[in-house]
Amino acid sequence: MASLVYDAHAYLGNNPGWAQMGLPVPLDGDGWVEMMDRSGVHGALIAPQGGGREQFFRPDMDRIAAAIKKYPGRIFGMCRVRPRSGQEAVDELRRRVEEQGFSALKMNTLDDNYRFDDRKLMDPIVEAGARLGILLYFHTGDRHGETCQPKMIGDLAVEYPDTNFNIGHVGYPGFTDQIIPTLKRAPNTNVETAGMFLPILLQNVIDEVGATRILIGSNGPNSAIELPHVMVSKYMNKLTPEQKALITGGNFRRVLKLDGRGAAAGRSR
Amino acid sequence: MPRILDAHAYMGADPQWAQLGMRGGRLDADSFVRVLDGAGIDGALVAPPGIGIADDFKNDLDRIADGMKRHPGRIIGLCRVRPRKGTAALSSLRRSVGDRGFSGLLLHTSDDEYTLKDRSLIDPLIVAAADLKIPVIFDTEDRLWASCLPSMVADIALGFPSVTFVIARMGFGGINGWPGSPQELVPAMKKAPNTVTETGSVLLSKFIQDTIEAVGVDRVLMGSNAPYMPIELPKIMILKNLNKLNQREKELVAGGNLARLLKLPA
Numbered sequence: 001m002a003s004l005v006y007d008a009h010a011y012l013g014n015n016p017g018w019a020q021m022g023l024p025v026p027l028d029g030d031g032w033v034e035m036m037d038r039s040g041v042h043g044a045l046i047a048p049q050g051g052g053r054e055q056f057f058r059p060d061m062d063r064i065a066a067a068i069k070k071y072p073g074r075i076f077g078m079c080r081v082r083p084r085s086g087q088e089a090v091d092e093l094r095r096r097v098e099e100q101g102f103s104a105l106k107m108n109t110l111d112d113n114y115r116f117d118d119r120k121l122m123d124p125i126v127e128a129g130a131r132l133g134i135l136l137y138f139h140t141g142d143r144h145g146e147t148c149q150p151k152m153i154g155d156l157a158v159e160y161p162d163t164n165f166n167i168g169h170v171g172y173p174g175f176t177d178q179i180i181p182t183l184k185r186a187p188n189t190n191v192e193t194a195g196m197f198l199p200i201l202l203q204n205v206i207d208e209v210g211a212t213r214i215l216i217g218s219n220g221p222n223s224a225i226e227l228p229h230v231m232v233s234k235y236m237n238k239l240t241p242e243q244k245a246l247i248t249g250g251n252f253r254r255v256l257k258l259d260g261r262g263a264a265a266g267r268s269r
Numbered sequence: 270m271p272r273i274l275d276a277h278a279y280m281g282a283d284p285q286w287a288q289l290g291m292r293g294g295r296l297d298a299d300s301f302v303r304v305l306d307g308a309g310i311d312g313a314l315v316a317p318p319g320i321g322i323a324d325d326f327k328n329d330l331d332r333i334a335d336g337m338k339r340h341p342g343r344i345i346g347l348c349r350v351r352p353r354k355g356t357a358a359l360s361s362l363r364r365s366v367g368d369r370g371f372s373g374l375l376l377h378t379s380d381d382e383y384t385l386k387d388r389s390l391i392d393p394l395i396v397a398a399a400d401l402k403i404p405v406i407f408d409t410e411d412r413l414w415a416s417c418l419p420s421m422v423a424d425i426a427l428g429f430p431s432v433t434f435v436i437a438r439m440g441f442g443g444i445n446g447w448p449g450s451p452q453e454l455v456p457a458m459k460k461a462p463n464t465v466t467e468t469g470s471v472l473l474s475k476f477i478q479d480t481i482e483a484v485g486v487d488r489v490l491m492g493s494n495a496p497y498m499p500i501e502l503p504k505i506m507i508l509k510n511l512n513k514l515n516q517r518e519k520e521l522v523a524g525g526n527l528a529r530l531l532k533l534p535a
Contacts, residue, residue: 022512237290
């Protein structure tokens with residue numbers, strides 16, 4: 001039986017731009033499952049889309065909560081918070097995880113005009129995420145990449161060795177050179193491939209740190225959700241079938257502890 | 270189903286390609302056709318990779334010429350030259366097109382560290398392309414976006430109305446988080462009606478749909494940037510995910526427009 005494919009970076013909610021791909025707006029759990037079924041993807045870790053910033057992402061997180069309930073094992077939620085709201089953000093994270101089954105925290109410095117090395121802002125949220133035992137996901141790279149560099153995630157991760165940290169987008173573009181040093185320094189970090197379709201760069205990372213540290217992500221529906229697993233499965237042919245299966249799904253299951261294993265990335269293998 | 274054609278790919282030798290499982294970093298014609306078959310793509314416009322600059326792309330142009338003979342209609346040659354080579358560049362272009370059947374000229378500002386404003390360098394090659402009745406592809410690549418802006422392509426295109434100019438990678442600057450502005454592409458294409466664009470490296474569905482709506486579906490070509498990026502990804506994006514387009518429009522982007530541009534059989 002083929003391994004299940006999981007997408008570690010996706011979006012749901014009320015983004016009018018998605019009508020340009022012929023998608024329903026708002027895009028909800030039903031739309032996502034239909035999209036996954038026709039793309040060969042079993043499950044996805046889904047965050048509210050960035051346009052919901054003004055509403056603190058709450059309407060879209062409610063949609064995600066409904067989707068988690070309706071499609072257990074296929075829709076996994078990322079709670080997106082604005083750290084400048086302080087205790088309110090911490091409380092929201094705790095409520096989404098404990099009451100609604102969200103699996104991860106998502107942070108993007110664009111959401112509140114901050115930096116990942118602003119520890120006064122970051123520490124309460126990261127501490128709460130670590131206590132909840134969830135995956136912590138951080139956007140890196142892009143035009144605002146200076147505020148969200150992979151090495152900043154490494155600095156956080158070494159202080160929470162039992163928590164999994166995902167470095168989104170492989171630092172692309174602009175900060176991919178920080179990826180290998182960061183992954184080596186903090187064994188509880190992983191990278192996620194959304195928006196980055198350069199298989200040579202990914203293979204270089206794998207050669208240095210192993211195939212257990214990379215998860216596919218699509219950035220879907222902004223990019224077609226099928227693309228990363230086609231890239232890994234058909235076009236990264238230095239990898240063994242076992243390594244491909246880890247990258248397209250096995251690592252996702254480990255990081256989200258779907259098989260009951262509790263250890264962080266670097267400690268489980 | 271009309272032919273599926275890739276407007277932006279590479280063939281030849283690049284040591285990096287070993288990381289993709291290509292022995293010795295070589296992608297020869299037979300291997301390339303196997304890649305096309307595996308992806309369900311009928312043909313591709315292929316150029317030598319940038320690393321071939323060491324021999325002025327000669328070895329890889331030879332490989333492509335051989336591939337065109339062995340796989341006519343599937344491997345379609347794109348001649349890459351260094352403008353600073355002057356008459357040698359012109360000779361390479363004329364021989365590639367006139368004697369070997371290449372179908373277009375690729376200019377990439379990284380090859381000779383120039384900009385598209387260096388008209389004394391570029392214009393002799395454009396004059397030759399006009400004479401040879403082939404399109405000119407300007408690669409608007411990530412790191413070098415400022416040297417090859419879509420507006421610069423438009424300025425050149427206005428001076429050569431009989432030539433079709435391809436703004437490769439949709440201008441790239443500003444797209445995918447790179448420096449630059451994604452607002453350059455559409456005004457440039459509106460200004461110069463003899464320009465088209467090509468999707469290599471751009472897998473953002475909304476950006477492509479917005480561009481199609483602004484300039485028309487007949488002015489966007491599917492390109493992959495293969496093998497640096499998997500050849501199959503733009504095909505999946507266009508045929509399965511750009512679902513505001515009807516089937517006829519998808520087929521135009523996925524191959525029909527390139528076939529028309531190169532006067533290939535439908």
